[in-house]
Amino acid sequence: MNNVNELVGQQLSQVEETLLNIPEMHPSNLRNAVRVIVASGGKRLRPQISLLVAGMFGKQDLRAAIEVASAVEMLHTATLVHDDLIDGSLVRRGAATLNAAWTPAATVLTGDFLFAFAAGLASRANSVRVMSIFSETLGVIVGGELRQQFTDWARRRTRDDYTERIYAKTASMFVLAATAAGVVAGASEPQIQSLNAYGRDLGLAFQIMDDVLDFTGEQATVGKPVGSDLRRGLITLPTICYIEANPDDPLLPCALEGNCSGETYAQLVKRIRESAAITSAVAEAAALIKTAKQHLADLPDNAYRSTLAAIADYTVSRNV
Amino acid sequence: MNNVNELVGQQLSQVEETLLNIPEMHPSNLRNAVRVIVASGGKRLRPQISLLVAGMFGKQDLRAAIEVASAVEMLHTATLVHDDLIDGSLVRRGAATLNAAWTPAATVLTGDFLFAFAAGLASRANSVRVMSIFSETLGVIVGGELRQQFTDWARRRTRDDYTERIYAKTASMFVLAATAAGVVAGASEPQIQSLNAYGRDLGLAFQIMDDVLDFTGEQATVGKPVGSDLRRGLITLPTICYIEANPDDPLLPCALEGNCSGETYAQLVKRIRESAAITSAVAEAAALIKTAKQHLADLPDNAYRSTLAAIADYTVSRNV
Numbered sequence: 337m338n339n340v341n342e343l344v345g346q347q348l349s350q351v352e353e354t355l356l357n358i359p360e361m362h363p364s365n366l367r368n369a370v371r372v373i374v375a376s377g378g379k380r381l382r383p384q385i386s387l388l389v390a391g392m393f394g395k396q397d398l399r400a401a402i403e404v405a406s407a408v409e410m411l412h413t414a415t416l417v418h419d420d421l422i423d424g425s426l427v428r429r430g431a432a433t434l435n436a437a438w439t440p441a442a443t444v445l446t447g448d449f450l451f452a453f454a455a456g457l458a459s460r461a462n463s464v465r466v467m468s469i470f471s472e473t474l475g476v477i478v479g480g481e482l483r484q485q486f487t488d489w490a491r492r493r494t495r496d497d498y499t500e501r502i503y504a505k506t507a508s509m510f511v512l513a514a515t516a517a518g519v520v521a522g523a524s525e526p527q528i529q530s531l532n533a534y535g536r537d538l539g540l541a542f543q544i545m546d547d548v549l550d551f552t553g554e555q556a557t558v559g560k561p562v563g564s565d566l567r568r569g570l571i572t573l574p575t576i577c578y579i580e581a582n583p584d585d586p587l588l589p590c591a592l593e594g595n596c597s598g599e600t601y602a603q604l605v606k607r608i609r610e611s612a613a614i615t616s617a618v619a620e621a622a623a624l625i626k627t628a629k630q631h632l633a634d635l636p637d638n639a640y641r642s643t644l645a646a647i648a649d650y651t652v653s654r655n656v
Numbered sequence: 657m658n659n660v661n662e663l664v665g666q667q668l669s670q671v672e673e674t675l676l677n678i679p680e681m682h683p684s685n686l687r688n689a690v691r692v693i694v695a696s697g698g699k700r701l702r703p704q705i706s707l708l709v710a711g712m713f714g715k716q717d718l719r720a721a722i723e724v725a726s727a728v729e730m731l732h733t734a735t736l737v738h739d740d741l742i743d744g745s746l747v748r749r750g751a752a753t754l755n756a757a758w759t760p761a762a763t764v765l766t767g768d769f770l771f772a773f774a775a776g777l778a779s780r781a782n783s784v785r786v787m788s789i790f791s792e793t794l795g796v797i798v799g800g801e802l803r804q805q806f807t808d809w810a811r812r813r814t815r816d817d818y819t820e821r822i823y824a825k826t827a828s829m830f831v832l833a834a835t836a837a838g839v840v841a842g843a844s845e846p847q848i849q850s851l852n853a854y855g856r857d858l859g860l861a862f863q864i865m866d867d868v869l870d871f872t873g874e875q876a877t878v879g880k881p882v883g884s885d886l887r888r889g890l891i892t893l894p895t896i897c898y899i900e901a902n903p904d905d906p907l908l909p910c911a912l913e914g915n916c917s918g919e920t921y922a923q924l925v926k927r928i929r930e931s932a933a934i935t936s937a938v939a940e941a942a943a944l945i946k947t948a949k950q951h952l953a954d955l956p957d958n959a960y961r962s963t964l965a966a967i968a969d970y971t972v973s974r975n976v
Binding site: 359360361362363366418439440441442444445446447448449451452453455456458459460462463464467468470471472474475477478479481482483485486487 | 679680681682683686738759760761762764765766767768769771772773775776778779780782783784787788790791792794795797798799801802803805806807
């Protein structure tokens with residue numbers, strides 16, 4: 337993605353600077369721990385989308401776009417901190433999480449602190465509409481996680497539940513990244529709708545690929561044990577596709593109630609990993625990427641737009 | 657406080673309606689549980705302040721003032737939900753808390769959901785400045801709670817720590833209620849500063865009185881065991897005043913490290929309750945109320961303003 341750096345590399349550095357400029361926290365080593373989490377934040381895909389959208393409308397230098405890009409990434413980081421508490425996962429990105437090092441109370445509060453920081457960044461974009469999209473997104477994310485806490489096993493294996501879940505968890509933030517940047521860059525209402533649809537489809541595809549990689553990746557690459565989602569009772573698209581093709585597999589019933597033995601999980605993960613379910617799931621992601629790119633058609637045709645398309649393509653070409 | 661109802665009773669009903677109009681949550685009984693918490697929210701002091709401030713500037717019917725009033729109360733409610741998780745307290749307002757009924761994860765998420773709702777209400781006030789004050793306040797509240805988690809015992813018994821703590825926990829929200837309402841009602845910059853000072857002093861006094869009532873109230877009235885703060889290691893003004901007057905009380909050392917026996921706590925609570933520390937603390941609250949009212953002097957002189965003064969007076973006259 338060299339093109340991204342050529343187009344918005346300078347703005348991405350400003351985002352990085354903004355993100356690491358975490359407000360004073362007490363104790364100061366907590367601030368350092370948070371800084372490590374923020375700094376290890378990967379590719380900054382969400383900020384890239386915001387900045388490219390602003391650039392597509394000729395506003396690549398807009399300060400408000402940098403605030404939006406930073407706010408979205410900080411919101412993403414805040415949800416990761418709470419996720420670590422909620423799912424009890426102690427390993428993320430291969431590093432010990434905050435939750436392993438601190439008390440649950442400190443983890444809750446640190447996540448809250450980052451929500452506040454994210455909201456502050458969003459308010460600096462100086463747009464009521466952005467704040468409204470921002471708080472709506474927060475509601476969708478949290479509402480989705482809450483729903484997940486209380487969804488029964490019969491529903492968790494359905495496509496409807498899966499799509500709702502990954503929209504709330506992932507796609508909503510891509511929608512925020514694209515639409516809020518559109519708002520500050522002066523996009524028209526129909527253009528904002530196109531950005532919304534682009535963000536939605538890209539985000540859904542991104543999460544599907546993440547869920548595929550959970551089966552196909554190596555622990556060293558993804559930083560989690562292979563099949564970790566299934567092992568902790570999370571039914572994702574590869575499993576759903578596998579169920580559709582092999583409804584009578586005797587290993588399924590315990591997995592669909594989240595109580596297999598470790599050995600059974602290992603066997604089932606191997607079966608799914610080696611089945612056609614993987615290619616089916618990837619094909620669904622690819623179809624979403626195709627529609628995501630179609631939604632770009634009505635937007636200004638320039639290098640920024642083609643890079644937004646390239647980002648979409650890249651999402652499904654990640655190592656499977 | 658009959659005057660409050662005459663002046664802004666109708667608007668308070670609209671706030672109530674707004675607060676109970678909680679977004680759809682899954683499962684729906686969670687929404688009901690949240691509604692019970694919101695509905696049991698007491699006197700709506702913070703919304704009263706917002707509405708009276710708006711009225712003082714001749715804007716008692718302003719929709720934005722109702723949004724601000726609702727946002728502040730919802731933020732207050734969200735922090736109560738997380739507090740219940742953080743301090744492990746299972747009784748609040750005499751009713752079982754969410755935390756006792758649900759998992760910690762559900763409690764965290766429910767608090768987050770209410771934060772999102774509060775932010776959404778604030779954004780409906782249609783003012784970037786309000787959003788900025790709102791997110792700043794959230795940062796102060798959460799930053800204060802975080803600090804509290806990591807403050808050592810030597811510092812917890814200091815007045816500086818106490819004031820910082822109660823500013824973050826309580827007064828900051830009164831400042832938000834007063835200043836955000838001033839912003840939407842068109843107050844000038846110096847007037848907003850006066851509102852800030854009024855909110856600060858009133859909020860500090862309010863929390864001091866709350867801390868006094870923790871010693872002097874009856875369990876049936878305050879809904880918590882007498883002296884519950886001290887028992888869970890929270891050093892408040894009555895204890896600080898008692899230490900100053902009785903530095904050599906042999907019961908103090910264990911209390912200042914949070915590890916007395918139940919019996920020792922009971923004895924110490926009785927001593928503090930019957931000492932001059934109570935009147936000293938009340939006198940400090942009364943002094944803050946006096947300055948809070950002085951800050952009203954530069955604001956429009958009308959029935960709304962005198963009711964804001966009466967609210968301040970009422971705060972220290974609560975049953976001691």
